[in-house]
Every structure is written in structure tokens, then in C-alpha cells.
Amino acid sequence: MTTIGFIGLGVMGAPMAANLVRAGHDVVGYNRSPGKVAALVESGGRGADTVADAVRGADVVITMLPDSPDVEEVVLGEDGVLAHASEGTIHVDASTIRPDVARAVADAARARGVRPLDAPVSGGEAGAVDGVLSIMVGGDAADLEEVRPVLEAVGRTIVHVGPSGAGQTVKAANQLIVAGNLQLVAEALVFLDAHGVDLEPAVEVLGGGLAGSTVLERKAAGMLSRSFAPGFRVDLHHKDLGIVLDAARAAGVAVPVGSQVADLVASLRAQGGGGLDHSALLLQVERLSGRDTELGREA
Known part of the structure; x- marks a missing residue:
């Protein structure tokens, strides 16, 4: 069992988090809309009231957010992911954002001892529900291999495509x-x-x-x-x-x-x-x- 902090339980994030729960992982979810968190709890996950609560103690943190400014705020913010993640935590950003922002977030993560992967997904809501997303991953290939068993609960095609930012490209x-x-x-x-x-x-x-x-x-x-x-x-x-x-x-x-x-x-x-x-x-x-x-x- 891997403890996963999952931030962003929208159209894509909610079914991804539910699939991680079904795969046997301990999933702690946070979303600005409390109803989304309650739905995850009903499916067997745990709820968090803040980003910090979702991140503390997590082996892996997954963010699935709408846009680049959201990722910058949630990951880099004063009370964000990097402020609370333990050294060695793998941060998987499954959002779709600008490649230059992905590289900047990755640099900031490494400076804090967090291992970043930009891992946007394709397949739409149906692919998220069925757990068959295509995941294009930028970052360290060894970090991907370590977290691959987690990603296999949400995706069918998981490919390392290059350094940080390559996944977003x-x-x-x-x-x-x-x-x-x-x-x-x-x-x-x-x-x-x-x-x-x-x-x-x-x-x-x-x-x-x-x-x-x-x-x-x-x-x-x-x-x-x-x-x-x-x-x-x-x-x-x-x-x-x-x-x-x-x-x-x-x-x-x-x-x-x-x-x-x-x-x-x-x-x-x-x-x-x-x-x-x-x-x-x-x-x-x-x-x-x-x-x-x-x-x-x-x-």
C-alpha cells in the first residue's frame, strides 16, 4: 500500500483517485469543493481539509488541477505541496500546463528534495473512469519506475518521454x-x-x-x-x-x-x-x- 495525497478531484481527478483506492492504496484527497472530498471518502479514501493535510506523510503526491496558475499556487504556494512534502516524496503533476511552468515547478521541487514528474494524461473522462489513460511522463526515468505501480492503477500506456517539461510538451x-x-x-x-x-x-x-x-x-x-x-x-x-x-x-x-x-x-x-x-x-x-x-x- 502506498500513501497518496491526491489534490484536485474534478472530472478527471475524482475517478483517478477512486481507481487508486480500488487498487489498494491509501488515498488522502483534497479539493476546494468539499462535496468532491466526501465522494472520495464514500469510495474508501480519506479526506483532507487542506493541501497540507493531504501532503503530510504521503509517499506520492498527485496534483490534477485546471491550469498553470493553479499548479503554481498549490505546489509553490506558502502553504502548498512543497512546504509540507517530506524529502524524497514523488510529486506527480497530472495537470495539463505550460511546459516552461512544469520545468520551473520541477526545479523548485528538486531544491526542496522532492522528486518531480510532469505526467499529463490523455483519454478523457471515460479513460479516467476505466483506468486506461495514456500518461506521458517527463522527469527522472528512475522516479517513474518507482511510481509506475501507482500509475498503473489509472493508466494503460505509461511512457517516459524525456526530462522535466517533456511530458507537457x-x-x-x-x-x-x-x-x-x-x-x-x-x-x-x-x-x-x-x-x-x-x-x-x-x-x-x-x-x-x-x-x-x-x-x-x-x-x-x-x-x-x-x-x-x-x-x-x-x-x-x-x-x-x-x-x-x-x-x-x-x-x-x-x-x-x-x-x-x-x-x-x-x-x-x-x-x-x-x-x-x-x-x-x-x-x-x-x-x-x-x-x-x-x-x-x-x-
Whole structure:
């Protein structure tokens, strides 16, 4: 049994923490919303009233927070993770943040004797619930191997991708690919519908060929049924694409398609779609095409 302090029990963090409990670990959870902590306690974990309470005595601390400023506050703050973690503790940041912030957090952790890993995840809420996330890990490879049995309770593909910050860089690339794929799936569905094609068998046959993808497999059905309950919110993908564009600019890399999709995501968010699943890019394509919000009906 490993004692794990888990900070951030949101859409992704809550099922991850629950899976760690089911794997037999002692999980002490903290979240700003007490109800999330209560849910973890009901599933067999322990609750903490503060970050300090979650961190004290933990062998591993996992943070799953919305954005870079949140990680800086919770980890680097006066009463944060590094202020209370014991020397030798492994800190796994599963949040999606800027690579430069990940490197700065890692430097601060090492200065306090804490072993940092930036380990953002991919797979959405479904992957978190099923414990099959893909985890891209930056930091010391030996630290990853030590904590791998913990991560195996929440992920299926766990890969060391380089030094501190590399995990976040790979996650940025992941979000670039996912956004582009979602946009093209949305465009394809509207295109097919405009020509009167039966959409479900069309998706089936597309999925069996080179056009097949995890995005098509997991998101097309929700697009067709117009179910946009958030597995991954537009707000968060908007934030992630900002990370992509900033990191690309810093490296002098052109991402023309990514930039255009980022604009479309920003537009959807500005029109009130920030709380929807990112597959709601379908709605944006329909509006641009002058079609109604129901497939099969023209405006």
C-alpha cells in the first residue's frame, strides 16, 4: 500500500483517485469543493481539509488541477505541496500546463528534495473512469519506475518521454492532434449529411479504413446523437490550444492548421459553448455552413 495525497478531484481527478483506492492504496484527497472530498471518502479514501493535510506523510503526491496558475499556487504556494512534502516524496503533476511552468515547478521541487514528474494524461473522462489513460511522463526515468505501480492503477500506456517539461510538451502535441481530428470529423459529418448520406453506417465504414481514429471511435456517436455532456470541456481545450500556440511561437514552429482550429474553438467558447464537450465543434461547422443545429435539417 502506498500513501497518496491526491489534490484536485474534478472530472478527471475524482475517478483517478477512486481507481487508486480500488487498487489498494491509501488515498488522502483534497479539493476546494468539499462535496468532491466526501465522494472520495464514500469510495474508501480519506479526506483532507487542506493541501497540507493531504501532503503530510504521503509517499506520492498527485496534483490534477485546471491550469498553470493553479499548479503554481498549490505546489509553490506558502502553504502548498512543497512546504509540507517530506524529502524524497514523488510529486506527480497530472495537470495539463505550460511546459516552461512544469520545468520551473520541477526545479523548485528538486531544491526542496522532492522528486518531480510532469505526467499529463490523455483519454478523457471515460479513460479516467476505466483506468486506461495514456500518461506521458517527463522527469527522472528512475522516479517513474518507482511510481509506475501507482500509475498503473489509472493508466494503460505509461511512457517516459524525456526530462522535466517533456511530458507537457507531448501533451500539447496530443491536444493539437485531437483538436484537428475533432474539427475534421465535424466537417465530414456535416458534409455527409448535406449529401443525404446515412450517417451511422458512414461512420462505421470510415472507422474501418485509414480515416479511422480514436477520436472518430469515441466522439462520432455523441455528435450524431447531439450529446455534448462534457467528457472534456471546450473551455479546457481552449486553454490547451493556447499552450500549444505559445510553445510553438517560442520554438519558432508554424502550426497553421492548429491556429485555425484554435480560433474555431475560441469562437465556439465565445458563443457560450465553453461548458460543452469539445465534440461540440460540430455546432460551429453547422453554423458556418448555414445549417440548423439538428443534422438533416437546413436553416
